[in-house]
Amino acid sequence: MPEIAPIGVRIGKYLDVPTAAKGPPVDPKKGYRLQDLGDGLYMVTDNIYQSMLLAYDKGVVVIDTPPTFSSHLPEAIKEISSQPVTHVVYSHAHKDHIGGTHSLGGTPIIIAQEETAWRLKRDNDPDRPIPTVAFKxxxxxxxxxxxxxxxxxxVGHLPGNIFISAPKQKVLMVVDTVFPGWMPWRRFAVAQDVLGSMSQVEEIANMDWKTFVGGHVERTGTHEDVDTQVAFYHDLKDAAGQALASTRPGEGVDAADMKNPWAVFDNYVDRVVVQCVNTLAPKWQTRLAAFDVYIWDQCFSMEQTLRIE
Ligand SMILES: [Zn+2]
Incomplete structure (x- = not known):
């Protein structure tokens, strides 16, 4: 039996979050925390989501507007500037990162990648105003x-998801791709292209920056955090690959179910995923926060990717 509770099996207590995954606390009266990244650039966070502000002489650029704290963005902006919001940059189209844009007011220039622009035109969502500038x-x-x-x-996480670099401050922001100190959100953060997302993590590891902003979790990231995620993804790919190679479809399946291919494959995939989870748990369960929460999803997703894609 697996040591980590499978999907659908609720347990009383998840594994403790390691101290290394934690960030500075958020003042509950404010509901957000500002982190100075240098030369007018700040991270804003509620320790669950992250966005950035860039203050310059005549205005402020807002990069993402997560609805979990977007109602506090006007106060956060006032802390760093008395100038208006002139530009908004969208990291990607997902509502949980840009759905608070309406709360900024005004008519800022909104910049996004072309894929993001057409998705938002299609979705016609008043919470996510359509970009006014789209680039390829x-x-x-x-x-x-x-x-x-x-x-x-x-394509990694989602078509249109961009890298945002502040070269002078040596800051790189890429959302929903690297999760400093934490297990990535389920199924490679629901990446539309799992192997594409993996190779973007490697690309980030090889780039020149000092501070990484991932759009989630309690703190900014370091190169060590990104290298850890690269190593975890490699181990995950190896574990799922070995489990696929050593598991046979149909073993142990009731003879009466052998004409039900869905049942045969459900049984097969389950055994592959159990082996994958058990292979990874000893090394990784204390190294990544919430390993136990999403390891089943990650193994399922990698098994599916290696077998089908
Ligand atoms: Zn997303």
């Missing part, structure tokens, strides 16, 4: 001498 590969935003380099690196 690269876009450099220069405001009051401050620079953000936006670039598209293909």
């Amino acid at each position: 590969d690269k876009y450099t935003l220069t405001v009051g001498g401050k620079v953000l380099d936006l670039s598209y690196h293909g």
Whole structure:
């Protein structure tokens, strides 16, 4: 039997979150925390979601507006500038990261990748105003001498999800791809392309930056955090690959069920995933926060990716 409770089996207590995964506390009266990243750039977070602000002489650029704290964004902006919001950058189209844009008011220039722009046009959601500037590969935003380099690196998490680099501050923001100190959200953070998301994590590891902003969890990330996620993904791929190679479909299935291919494969996939989880647990359950919460999803997703894609 697996040591980690399978999907659908509720347990009384999840594994403790390691101290290394924790960040500075959020003042509950404010509902957000500002972290100075240098030269007018700040991270805003409620220790669950993360966005950024870039203040320059005539205005403020807002990068993502997570609805969990977007009602506090006007106060956060007032802490760092008395100027209006002139630009909004969307990391990608998902509502949980940009669905608070309406709460900024005004008519800022909204910048996103083309895929994000057409999704938002299609969805016609008043919470996520349609971008006014859409780019394909690269876009450099220069405001009051401050620079953000936006670039598209293909499909990983979602088509249109971009890399946002502040070269002077040596900050890189890529959302829903690296989770410093934590197990990624279920199924590779519901990546539309699992192997694409994996290779983007490797790309991030090889880039030059000092502080990483991932859009989630309690703190910013370091190169060590990204290297840890690369190592975890490699171990996960190896464990799922070995489990697929050593497991035979149909073993132990009731003879009467052998004409039910869905049942035969459900049984097969279950055994592959159990082996994958048990292989990874000893090394990783104390190294990544919430390992036990999502390891079943990750093994299922990798098994599916390696077998089908
Ligand atoms: Zn997303």
